[in-house]
Amino acid sequence: MTAIAAKAAPEAARSSWLRQNAVALYPLVVIAVLIAFFAVQNPYFATFDNAMNIGRQSSVLLLVALAGTMVIMIGSIDLSVGSIVTLAGIVAAMVIDPAGPLVAVLVGMGVGLSVGAFNGLILIGLKVPSFLVTLGMLSVLSGIANMITGGTSIMFMDFSLTSSVNAAMLFGVPNIILIAALAAAVLTFVAFKTTLGRYLYAIGGGELVAANAGVPVLRYKVLAFMLSGTLCGLAGVMLTAQVGAGTPTAGANMLLDSIAAIVMGGTALSGGIGGPHRTILGVLVIAILSNGMDVIGVNSFTQEVVKGVVIILAVASTIDRKKYQFIK
Template structure:
């Protein structure tokens, strides 16, 4: 007769096995929304599921993704940046002016990124040193930045004169995939790495999860809050430069849709407005939802006003279903 030891160690699961419990179930709904929207618009309109439209959607989503990545870290630490669209507008206005009045050429890209970083620094300093809610701080700078940009543009669109500059956005190193989409994917990969593998990323989660605990742990909270806003400004400015290259000009409407779309993409993807939950890996899903929704509704001929209703409903539903239930009582 064979005996079995009473305290025998449990059989180890093979390394290649898949544990369904390890899957982040909060991602199921936003991913499902992407699949549903793609299937719905493919049936509803013949021009949606085409290579030409894929190129258009990827170009539109590229600008939105880059602009959202920095803002994701701001939301992740429990704050909010309402000035993303205004930073895009001002950085675009300054960028096209530099292109037309200086010999910088393609070096305007790092120059615009620096400008965006300075604008983000202004946001961060006002927020931390002034000790006022980030919502109010960035609402104020939204007005200031927009006013300066509209003064520079004088209420009109300004085209750039540099030949070939548009290729950084609309050129296609990979057929049917515009370069702006490649830049956005590269920025997304870097942001995901920063969020998951760097001290800055860890501190964003800790600050968002509990600012008091983060201070007790010795984290320089104010400094890292400023870093987050600077990063948001830099990425918004890079998105502005690529958007100007894609459109061929900077005009008063540049970045006007980002106030809603950027925040919507972040929260629809699953980054909690309470902070501490989410990350840039989720923002890509949110951007896809917003980009597909905008594109599909336009192809169906839905009016702009009706689109606002549909988009608002989708945002609310996505947030309600995909939010972290363990933090349901925490609203900042």
């Protein structure tokens, strides 16, 4: 019996490890399947050049998804991320010629920081659910962006920031990919190695318990929204630099894709589970899927259908149902 028990122990341990890490493993399996499928359909998909294309296409989305992750970790949600990207990019486009690229970056991030702080203060001050606060802010920012631009793109003549973002200074990897990767690394460090990260997880895991344990819940809620807004501001500047103009529809598709990437990666919408490291995987699933369908020539309408189906299936596979008492 002892020998049997000894033999069964490692198997039980492996089974337990698989159950605990299944949420993280599912996106990796999806990524592997997608890469294999598209590489067979078109050999160009598996080339270095196309890998860099995927990186360029997903870098801004990664920044936005990382921003949303920090808010979702506390059990809230920020629906204004796409509008912050748009407004920050427009403001940066307006500032870059008279003030220079560095000021444009700082001003764009400042716009995001200000909106994030406002969202957080309204949330805790008026005790309005984050869903409603940020839904209203989405509309406000979109309206401001269209008022500023008149519905047209804002062009600029100083392309130094565009050149810097699109250039490849390290091993042929475009700088915008390096910026997004650095942001992901920093946020992962923050989430697991700092007081801010520990408190965000604690709030998401149980706000009342965290408050009773001495966590200044209201302050860290505002900080989460400020961090989210700042990252969206950076994303807006990077997107403007990447395309060479500030447009009033720049962040239109960012909201749904970012939320899908966050949940697909394994961060629970109820908070307390997941983090930036998992969001990276979710973004890769969406980026590889979109790029692969482009490479094999799938028309845009069919792409929307396939993308929606894959997102539903992936989220259904990765969501942690133990976190939810009721499915609404």
